Structure formats: C-alpha cells, structure tokens
C-alpha cells in the first residue's frame with residue numbers, strides 16, 4: 001500500500017472514531033529527539049497538523065516527513081519563548097527530559113516541563129500528554145533528580161489538566177535511534193526482551209530489587225501511537241498509563 005493511501009486510511013479510521021484530523025493541531029515538545037521524531041511521524045501519518053519546539057529547532061534528519069513539521073526554536077526554561085509556538089495548538093505532547101547532575105535532572109524533567117504545562121493551560125490547550133518513565137525501584141535512588149522531576153511534572157499535569165491530561169510511563173524504549181549519521185538498532189536487544197518479559201504477569205515487577213528489571217521494554221512506535229491517541233481522543237483514559245497499557249494501545 002502506498003504511504004499516501006495508508007495515510008488516507010488512517011485518517012478515515014480516526015474520523016470513524018469521531019476524531020477529525022482537521023480539529024487538532026499538535027505541538028510536540030522535543031520533536032527533534034528520539035521519541036519526539038517518531039511521535040511527529042505518527043501524527044503526520046494520521047493527518048494531523050504537527051509542529052515542534054526545542055532549543056535547536058529543526059530536526060537534523062534527512063527524512064521527507066521533516067518538511068511537513070513546523071519547527072520552532074525555544075527553551076522551556078524560558079517560558080516566554082514557548083508562547084508563539086502555542087498559538088492555535090489544541091494538544092501538546094512533551095518529550096523533553098534528560099540526564100545530568102541531580103539539579104539538572106530536576107530542572108529538565110521537572111521545572112522545564114512544569115513551565116510548559118502552565119503555559120499550555122494558560123493558552124487554553126485542550127489536552128496535554130507527557131512522556132514520563134516507569135519506576136525502577138532502588139535504581140530511582142541513583143538518578144533521584146530524574147524521578148523527582150518526572151513526578152513533579154506528572155502532579156502538575158493532573159492538577160492543571162485533570163481528565164484531559166495523560167502521563168505515559170514506559171521503561172526502556174527500543175527502536176531505531178539516530179545518533180549523528182549512525183542508526184542505532186536498539187530493537188536488536190529490546191524486541192526479544194519485550195517478547196519474553198510481556199509474557200510474565202505484571203505482579204513480578206513488584207518483587208523487591210529485581211522486579212523492576214522485569215518491566216518489558218516497549219517499541220518507540222507503540223509509545224508514539226499511544227501518545228497521539230491520548231493527544232486527540234477525548235475518550236482516551238487520562239492519568240497514568242503504565243507499560244502494559246502502552247503495549248495494548250500502541251498496536
């Protein structure tokens with residue numbers, strides 16, 4: 001099937017489900033990153049209007065979909081730089097996050113995203129989706145600032161957006177990650193692990209110490225599919241969506 005007729009079919013499906021692609025304008029924060037670029041691609045495939053904001057702006061990828069995104073440059077730590085990009089936007093999906101010192105992790109996973117949540121709420125955005133992360137038990141203590149930031153953003157979303165806010169909590173996200181000119185095939189490890197670990201009952205992840213290591217990795221396409229659904233479907237469950245629900249929704 002050609003990509004155009006596939007795109008047409010996706011649009012018909014979304015319209016049959018009551019979601020009209022023309023009604024939604026999606027802003028992906030961090031749309032030039034690993035997860036963000038897959039989300040941009042998925043939203044375009046479904047016929048939505050897509051823009052992105054990040055500090056470096058346009059994606060460095062040479063793929064054809066890149067020309068279909070409106071690229072903004074801005075920094076969530078300077079919330080005023082976000083305002084022009086929010087004009088006319090109905091849904092925001094934030095893929096902004098990262099690692100560093102504890103205080104850097106609190107700022108990027110927390111403060112920066114909390115700024116975005118507040119700016120979006122002030123601008124009357126309908127739906128907000130955040131790519132957060134699953135709890136990793138004792139590992140959480142090693143990157144405390146990362147989880148502190150993530151959970152603070154989650155609380156802000158649930159407070160400001162209520163049942164129009166969705167938090168996705170994946171574990172390891174596998175797929176093809178572009179680093180410079182190299183494509184890293186993370187699925188070589190991630191896909192077999194996903195296949196095996198998703199056969200285990202969810203309860204095993206609660207076993208002290210080793211449980212969190214049994215959280216199934218998830219394909220970046222499943223995360224992207226779930227994020228777009230959450231961004232445009234008023235019927236989509238709000239609140240925290242764990243890996244197991246991402247695996248259900250993303251297929």
Ligand SMILES: NC(=O)c1ccc[n+]([C@@H]2O[C@H](COP(=O)([O-])OP(=O)(O)OC[C@H]3O[C@@H](n4cnc5c(N)ncnc54)[C@H](OP(=O)(O)O)[C@@H]3O)[C@@H](O)[C@H]2O)c1
Nearest residue numbers: 030032033034035054055056075076096097131133172173
């Ligand atoms: N990858 C995984 O396995 C995984 C697993 C669980 C959860 N997650 C979460 O999923 C999200 C996306 O991860 P990823 O792997 O796609 O990360 P990534 O490739 O590093 O993407 C991060 C994006 O955020 C943008 N960004 C960083 N600081 C910013 C700021 N101050 N203002 C505006 N944009 C900013 C970056 O672009 P610029 O540098 O151009 O600003 C980039 O586009 C993160 O929140 C991460 O914690 C990832």
